[in-house]
Amino acid sequence: MAAPERRGGELRRGAPGLLTRVRGYFRLHAQNLLGSLGRLARQPLASLLTVAVIGIAMALPAGLDVLVNNARALSAGWASAVDFSVYLEPGQPLARAETLAAEARGQADIVAVEVISAEEALAQLSRFTGMQAALEALDDNPLPHTLVVRPRPGLSAEAVSRLADGFESLEGIDLVQLDTAWVERFLAIVDIARRASGITLLLLGFAVVVIVGNTIRLDIENRRSEIEVMKLIGGSDGFIRRPFLYGGLWYGVIGGLLAVVFNASALLALAGPVQRLAGLYNADFALQGPGLTGLGVLVGGGALLGWLGAWVATSRHLRDIEPT
Amino acid sequence: MIRFEAVGKRYPGGGEALATLDLDIAAGEFVFLTGPSGAGKSTLLKLVALIERPSRGQVIVNGQNTRKVARRRIPQFRRGLGMVFQDHKLLADRSVFENVALPLLIAGYAERDINRRVRAALDLVGLADKAPRLPLTLSTGEQQRVGIARAVVSKPPLLIADEPTGNLDPALSLEIMRLFERFNELGVTLLIATHDIDLVTQLGHRRVELVSGQLVGDTGLGHGRA
Numbered sequence: 025m026a027a028p029e030r031r032g033g034e035l036r037r038g039a040p041g042l043l044t045r046v047r048g049y050f051r052l053h054a055q056n057l058l059g060s061l062g063r064l065a066r067q068p069l070a071s072l073l074t075v076a077v078i079g080i081a082m083a084l085p086a087g088l089d090v091l092v093n094n095a096r097a098l099s100a101g102w103a104s105a106v107d108f109s110v111y112l113e114p115g116q117p118l119a120r121a122e123t124l125a126a127e128a129r130g131q132a133d134i135v136a137v138e139v140i141s142a143e144e145a146l147a148q149l150s151r152f153t154g155m156q157a158a159l160e161a162l163d164d165n166p167l168p169h170t171l172v173v174r175p176r177p178g179l180s181a182e183a184v185s186r187l188a189d190g191f192e193s194l195e196g197i198d199l200v201q202l203d204t205a206w207v208e209r210f211l212a213i214v215d216i217a218r219r220a221s222g223i224t225l226l227l228l229g230f231a232v233v234v235i236v237g238n239t240i241r242l243d244i245e246n247r248r249s250e251i252e253v254m255k256l257i258g259g260s261d262g263f264i265r266r267p268f269l270y271g272g273l274w275y276g277v278i279g280g281l282l283a284v285v286f287n288a289s290a291l292l293a294l295a296g297p298v299q300r301l302a303g304l305y306n307a308d309f310a311l312q313g314p315g316l317t318g319l320g321v322l323v324g325g326g327a328l329l330g331w332l333g334a335w336v337a338t339s340r341h342l343r344d345i346e347p348t
Numbered sequence: 349m350i351r352f353e354a355v356g357k358r359y360p361g362g363g364e365a366l367a368t369l370d371l372d373i374a375a376g377e378f379v380f381l382t383g384p385s386g387a388g389k390s391t392l393l394k395l396v397a398l399i400e401r402p403s404r405g406q407v408i409v410n411g412q413n414t415r416k417v418a419r420r421r422i423p424q425f426r427r428g429l430g431m432v433f434q435d436h437k438l439l440a441d442r443s444v445f446e447n448v449a450l451p452l453l454i455a456g457y458a459e460r461d462i463n464r465r466v467r468a469a470l471d472l473v474g475l476a477d478k479a480p481r482l483p484l485t486l487s488t489g490e491q492q493r494v495g496i497a498r499a500v501v502s503k504p505p506l507l508i509a510d511e512p513t514g515n516l517d518p519a520l521s522l523e524i525m526r527l528f529e530r531f532n533e534l535g536v537t538l539l540i541a542t543h544d545i546d547l548v549t550q551l552g553h554r555r556v557e558l559v560s561g562q563l564v565g566d567t568g569l570g571h572g573r574a
């Protein structure tokens with residue numbers, strides 16, 4: 025054996041100074057960060073299952089959010105892009121329709137007005153409906169002259185509605201038909217989907233906390249004797265807790281990254297069909313991914329939820345383990 | 349260094365483990381704690397290490413009344429003493445070096461200090477060449493010496509051991525006790541619970557004997573070596 029160094033009797037002799045302790049503290053954090061990752065890697069299957077479940081739980085609300093945002097983007101221009109039809113009273117002359125159209129074209133909020141005469145309307149009707157014979161049997165043309173008005177794009181739904189009301193009060197107008205009901209229905213559905221995605225977010229966020237909490241609880245149970253030893257040799261609660269907190273952090277971060285992968289795959293698979301569907305409504309629509317912000321939110325949110333789950337588990341269970 | 353004043357300990361749902369015990373151990377002493385099974389030896393050591401708290405009386409360790417040590421202060425308190433266990437209590441998934449380094453890591457020592465001190469402690473117990481090994485690849489006697497290195501690495505003034513030679517053959521037991529004697533020469537106070545009466549007689553240090561939680565014999569302060 026080598027010659028022993030002289031040992032003093034005082035308790036604090038050679039104890040590290042404040043600066044050393046602070047430096048040691050950060051080093052410990054770094055070691056714990058890597059150490060917890062290594063610990064996950066040592067049980068690859070169990071860890072993979074846990075992060076997969078977390079990934080799915082996080083991908084669902086995130087995916088819904090992407091869909092809702094796309095639906096909103098798709099419908100953004102609709103309310104104002106809707107033309108409305110202004111029907112003149114029967115018997116009003118075509119000249120009246122032309123006058124009204126000329127006046128309307130002068131309005132800033134209107135980009136185009138098309139006059140469809142009663143004759144043209146009848147011709148169209150008979151061409152499209154195949155009711156030619158029946159219509160020819162009529163003595164009089166039952167259809168009025170019509171203006172098809174296109175409001176300026178970007179106009180709010182209320183403004184379009186006010187515009188239409190303006191026509192209704194004019195002399196010689198029978199009826200104004202503003203067909204935005206289906207847009208409103210669509211927006212209502214999108215709104216429900218948005219709320220549903222919010223609720224899923226809450227529920228599945230809670231689920232992630234529970235999943236991580238439970239995993240960490242089992243981890244604590246498995247390392248019971250190690251924790252006892254740590255406490256015996258003077259490990260503080262914070263020291264013992266830290267690796268578990270970092271473990272939870274990793275579960276969340278990796279789960280969040282997985283959720284990004286899941287969503288990207290789903291988006292890729294859906295892009296084609298969605299593009300075709302959307303193209304029917306709005307030709308220059310492009311499916312939007314969650315973007316860098318979405319990635320950041322998923323990974324950051326995962327980190328937060330994982331940490332929270334581990335925090336709850338360690339708060340509840342580490343205290344119970346005492347050496348005997 | 350250790351003072352028991354009319355200490356009684358009753359476990360919940362158990363009998364009286366210690367009854368009105370008075371004991372005084374000065375700094376620098378080497379004390380054996382003996383007695384039949386169930387006498388209360390482990391209980392006494394647990395009161396010193398704040399693993400248990402007394403039901404009655406005061407336990408004063410290193411000038412600190414253990415009653416006044418709040419729960420969250422216990423880790424700090426325990427860093428002031430070294431503990432050696434019959435079953436070593438080493439962490440199986442960490443190397444010998446990492447096991448011995450743990451108390452220093454906990455106390456926040458700088459890395460090069462840790463290296464130096466761990467090497468010195470392993471040198472002291474004759475295991476310098478075993479640093480990278482895992483504990484389970486060592487013999488029982490070697491594992492016990494790793495446990496001792498861990499207990500002394502942060503140079504605590506007090507070392508307590510509960511049957512540290514319980515699993516060892518006589519030759520190894522003597523070797524371990526000689527190691528403790530060296531620490532004692534360096535000024536460390538030792539309190540060792542043991543069944544090994546032959547060894548106790550052979551070494552001739554102060555001996556405190558318990559039977560059924562009562563002090564039945566004490567060869568006295570300052571008996572044996574200084």
Ligand SMILES: Nc1ncnc2c1ncn2[C@@H]1O[C@H](COP(=O)(O)OP(=O)(O)OP(=O)(O)O)[C@@H](O)[C@H]1O
Pocket residue numbers: 359360361362363364365383384385386387388389390391392
């Ligand atoms: N956690 C506990 N709960 C209840 N009773 C206990 C507990 N620990 C010890 N006892 C009792 O206290 C008494 C003293 O036990 P202790 O472990 O201190 O004896 P010991 O002298 O260390 O014995 P041994 O030589 O077998 O280790 C025994 O009667 C034991 O049954």
Ligand SMILES: [Mg+2]
Pocket residue numbers: 389390391510
């Ligand atoms: Mg015992």
